[in-house]
Amino acid sequence: MRTEHHARAGLPAVAEETICRHAGRLLGLSSSLHSEIDLVARLEKGLSVKVLEALRSRIGLTDEEIYELIGSRRTLERRTALGQPLSSEEADRAVRIARIVAQAQQVFAARPAYVQEWLRAPQAALGDRAPLRALKSESGARAVEEILLGIEHGFFA
Numbered sequence: 001m002r003t004e005h006h007a008r009a010g011l012p013a014v015a016e017e018t019i020c021r022h023a024g025r026l027l028g029l030s031s032s033l034h035s036e037i038d039l040v041a042r043l044e045k046g047l048s049v050k051v052l053e054a055l056r057s058r059i060g061l062t063d064e065e066i067y068e069l070i071g072s073r074r075t076l077e078r079r080t081a082l083g084q085p086l087s088s089e090e091a092d093r094a095v096r097i098a099r100i101v102a103q104a105q106q107v108f109a110a111r112p113a114y115v116q117e118w119l120r121a122p123q124a125a126l127g128d129r130a131p132l133r134a135l136k137s138e139s140g141a142r143a144v145e146e147i148l149l150g151i152e153h154g155f156f157a
Contacts, residue, residue, distance in 0.1 A: 022102035028054030046085035051094050059101050096141050107152045
C-alpha cells in the first residue's frame with residue numbers, strides 16, 4: 001500500500017518495507033539492507049559522515065539536534081573536514097534515530113506530516129520529554145519504541 005505522499009516523493013510506503021530497510025534509506029545507505037544482520041555488517045564497516053546530511057534532508061533534523069543526539073559540533077565538523085567516518089558510538093546513535101523515525105513513519109503512515117510534530121512534542125509517557133530528545137540514550141529509545149508499539153496496537157491515543 002503506497003501513500004500519496006510516498007508516491008509523490010518517489011519513496012515506497014514504510015509498511016511495504018522492514019523498519020531496518022527504511023532506516024537504511026533514511027541514512028542514505030544502499031537498499032541492500034534486508035535485515036538487522038545486514039545493518040550490523042554495514043556498521044562494522046563504518047558509516048560515513050554523509051549520513052548526517054541524509055538525516056538532515058530525509059528526517060528534517062536540525063544541526064543542533066544532530067549535535068545534541070549524535071556528537072559535538074566540533075567533533076562532527078572535524079570528521080566532515082577530514083573525511084573521517086563516524087565513530088562506532090556516533091554511528092549507533094545515527095542508526096538509533098533512523099530506526100525510531102522509520103518506526104514512527106510506519107505507525108503514522110496515514111498522517112506523514114504528523115511524524116515531525118510528534119517527535120518534537122512532549123509526551124506524558126516520557127516524563128514530558130519529546131521523543132526525539134529521549135533518543136539520547138538506548139533506554140530512552142526503547143521507551144519511545146514501546147510508546148509507538150502501544151499507539152500501533154491501539155493502547156495510546
